[in-house]
Amino acid sequence: MRMQAKAAIAAALIAAPGLASADPDDDTLIVNGEIEMTTKTSAPEHMSDTYIDTIMSGWHFRSDETQALQMDDFDNSGMIFVDTGRAQWEQVEGSEGNSCASCHEDPADSMKGVRATYPKWDPEAEEVQTVAMQINDCRTENMGAEPYGYTSTEMANMEALIAVQSRGMPVDVKIDGPAREMWEKGKDLYYTRTGQLELSCANCHEDNYGNMIRADHLSQGQINGFPTYRLKNAKLNTVHARFKGCVRDTRAETYKPGSDAFVALELYVASRGNGLSVEGPSVRN
Amino acid sequence: MNFTRRETMVIGAAAAAAATLPMPALASKTEDLIAEFTGGAEVGEGGVMLDAPEIAENGNTVPIEVSAEGAEAIMVLAAGNPEPPVATFRFGPLAGAHRAKTRIRLAGTQDVVAVARMADGSFTKTSKTVKVTIGGCGG
């Protein structure tokens, strides 16, 4: 039966997750037997001053059972919310009589590659924008609708719908030009200790990835898999909600989701994943 | 499999906590439910399979699979949950196999039990211990 279950998880033996250990494993993530994900690759050039030479998806730090949940779209509970996001996409809202589809038509065409390059500099708005900011700009400017809450269920659904169009494509956020200033700010935040525990992002996710934090494996804190379906709260979680949780766990007052600080941090953390595949919606514990 | 010192401590603590649970009360609840399912008939072993992770990363969502060739029904119980019932699978004439997978909630480290009612009216059961770890930050 175990054999059969494993076979159902993935026809190819190469895709069967290996044994759990404290270190990241060497399994291969292939979704639906077709989308081969880059889950380990050389760290981008800008990380040459860090301890990390190989960047790794958080998928490698999870148990076989959790890993398997992301290998088939009908095992991945996050995919229900992609369906819900698609219904939102078609929904006319606001004073202008528009839905997302009115302008962007089929997300499979119009949103392909989007998740891979965000956050990015928007020359018109003259600021670095996240996918969430872009969604809300569309809602308020082009639809005359209320913005979604930054980490709301609706936002997470829409982000999942957009992310899934880029699954398997390499994360490729730009850190030069006008985005540089925000990127530097994000980098500063990444290395700044916060809270009563005086922990920076780097203390856990750069210095101690692969080690245990209580009964859990610390990952590199990559965000290529967001929004992510967590077994813990059985819903899609957004990047900024995750940041907030992390900063809170250092026992600090957190920055607000959508704040400049978190946008900068998202840009920086995203850039540490340049070269990994977009995985959203991923499954984590 | 190598455990770090901290990991070993956590597992030890979970086992200690499990040992101090008011097991008799919970066990009798589980036994009552089995008796209800079987109508008091004798319960054998073998012929029913229960697959669950040895260590669950989060007790909120634990994948399990049950199967018993020729079973009419399989009842699943979580002996250490405040309310042990989990699910009862009844297989119809068009069942392609007498097996099912689902995801369940486990309140802590405990035994998961599967009892099958076979076509001839006999009963058989199996159980598996699942360790539920106390997570870190989940990342």
Added chain:
Amino acid sequence: MAKNVRPRVKAPRSAEAGEVVVIKTLISHKMESGQRKDSDGNIIPRSIIHRFVCDFNGENVIDVKMEPAISTNPYFEFEATIPESGDFQFTWHDDDGSVYEETKTVKVG
């Protein structure tokens, strides 16, 4: 009807007569166990899907009695025999009386 309930079913579009196929189902539902308390200490009332049924052309494949220990967004995987062309009917029964349905057509030959 509970909010934002959406079923998702994987079934093949075609099969050989007598073929055994794997079916996967997911439905978004919070599966409130009735054991949690809100911030004021009051019990949040139980609100779950308590039964899931899959039939093919009116004949039963599987009938599941579900308890609060089934995780949020209930998932099932099981196998079905396809005797002839026809429709799978999937039904989820909510505590509040709502019934959620999904149909999948399978062609034989």
